[in-house]
Each structure stands twice: as C-alpha cells, then as structure tokens.
Amino acid sequence: AQKVTQAQTEISVVEKEDVTLDCVYETRDTTYYLFWYKQPPSGELVFLIRRNSFDEQNEISGRYSWNFQKSTSSFNFTITASQVVDSAVYFCALISMDSNYQLIWGAGTKLIIKP
Amino acid sequence: GAVVSQHPSWVICKSGTSVKIECRSLDFQATTMFWYRQFPKQSLMLMATSNEGSKATYEQGVEKDKFLINHASLTLSTLTVTSAHPEDSSFYICSAYQADIAKNIQYFGAGTRLSVL
Numbered sequence: 001a002q003k004v005t006q007a008q009t010e011i012s013v014v015e016k017e018d019v020t021l022d023c024v025y026e027t028r029d030t031t032y033y034l035f036w037y038k039q040p041p042s043g044e045l046v047f048l049i050r051r052n053s054f055d056e057q058n059e060i061s062g063r064y065s066w067n068f069q070k071s072t073s074s075f076n077f078t079i080t081a082s083q084v085v086d087s088a089v090y091f092c093a094l095i096s097m098d099s100n101y102q103l104i105w106g107a108g109t110k111l112i113i114k115p
Numbered sequence: 116g117a118v119v120s121q122h123p124s125w126v127i128c129k130s131g132t133s134v135k136i137e138c139r140s141l142d143f144q145a146t147t148m149f150w151y152r153q154f155p156k157q158s159l160m161l162m163a164t165s166n167e168g169s170k171a172t173y174e175q176g177v178e179k180d181k182f183l184i185n186h187a188s189l190t191l192s193t194l195t196v197t198s199a200h201p202e203d204s205s206f207y208i209c210s211a212y213q214a215d216i217a218k219n220i221q222y223f224g225a226g227t228r229l230s231v232l
Contacts, residue, residue, distance in 0.1 A: 044224070047220060091158065106158065108158050
C-alpha cells in the first residue's frame with residue numbers, strides 16, 4: 001500500500017526562524033519518486049522538488065533544503081530564514097509503479113510565517 | 116518549469132447549468148492530464164486520468180456522466196460539470212504530465228473555483 005503522512009497539520013513561526021516540515025512515506029516499490037508542492041492562498045500548486053529513490057543526496061536550493069532518508073522513509077523539507085511569502089500549504093507526494101504513476105498525496109501542512 | 120493554463124479561474128453558475136473548465140499545457144505535450152477536486156483544508160482528491168485520444172479513467176465514486184472529460188489533443192483537456200448542483204461547488208485543479216515519463220512530474224494549473232447557486 002502507498003501512503004504519505006504529514007503529521008504536522010499546521011505550523012506557525014516568526015519570520016526569520018528556520019522550520020522543518022516532516023514527510024513520511026510507505027511503499028513496497030524499490031523505484032519511486034517523492035515530491036514537494038507548495039500551494040499558496042491563491043490555490044495554484046507550485047512544483048518544488050522531485051527526488052527519485054536511488055538518489056539519497058540531500059538538496060539545497062536557496063533557503064530550501066530537503067533531507068531524504070530511506071532508512072526512516074522520510075523526506076523532510078526545511079526552510080531557512082523563513083519569510084512571510086513562504087506562508088502556504090505544503091504537500092508531500094509519492095509516485096511509484098504500485099500507484100500506477102498517480103500522485104499519492106499527504107494531507108498537507110499549513111505553514112504560517114508571522115512578521 | 117512547464118506551464119499549464121487553466122480557465123476559468125472562478126465561475127458562479129445557477130443550479131442545473133453546465134460548466135466547462137479548460138486545461139492547456141502551453142509549452143509541452145501532455146499525453147496524460149489529471150483532474151483533481153479539493154475541498155477546503157483538505158488534500159487533493161484525484162477524480163480522473165485523461166489520456167489523449169482515449170476515454171478518461173475515473174476514480175471510484177466519481178460519476179462519469181456528471182463530470183465529462185475530453186482530451187482531444189496533446190495540449191488540451193476539458194472537464195464539464197453537467198447539471199451542476201450546490202454540492203458540486205469546489206476547487207477543481209488540473210495537472211499535465213510531461214510526455215517524457217522519466218521526469219514523472221505533474222505541473223498544475225491555477226485551479227478553478229466553482230460556486231453553484
């Protein structure tokens with residue numbers, strides 16, 4: 001069975017703080033892809049990153065970084081020096097052959113950055 | 116990244132009328148498009164998978180006669196909500212899947228907020 005769990009329903013931090021969004025996944029496939037999408041209040045889903053199961057290297061893109069650990073089936077997302085514009089709902093998702101290449105979504109984490 | 120255009124972004128209609136939503140991939144060919152529905156404060160719920168030139172595959176519980184999907188070209192898919200009722204009010208989002216399946220990335224439209232009075 002495929003499953004993505006984002007246990008944090010809502011996180012609120014003050015601007016400039018670092019914040020980590022957790023994502024834990026389940027799949028029997030050895031080949032799979034993990035994603036993070038951002039959904040600002042406007043509603044559009046913005047693709048942030050894709051990571052395949054064979055690449056455990058962590059990735060950094062500006063203030064964003066991702067920590068992929070197969071040993072714990074986690075793909076966590078960290079925003080460094082958060083800004084108000086980072087306020088959004090963030091979704092973690094999984095694709096694998098078992099999911100027929102359809103995205104399996106986590107419930108989302110609402111991130112509130114206070115000025 | 117690839118651009119997906121969804122139109123209209125917001126529509127209000129009377130109960131009993133039909134509403135068509137368009138989803139276009141602007142700078143790539145999308146052999147597959149997906150239609151989602153999102154309720155307030157919830158994750159995305161897949162409604163159907165649309166492949167160019169063939170009938171859409173609907174998820175369990177989604178009425179195919181209520182939500183008509185047409186994927187006539189590699190850049191356009193449409194969702195028609197027929198005889199809309201207030202319970203159909205929701206946020207509908209499409210995504211387009213790049214033809215290069217190795218990328219495995221879905222790019223999303225901006226969504227359509229449907230309000231049925």
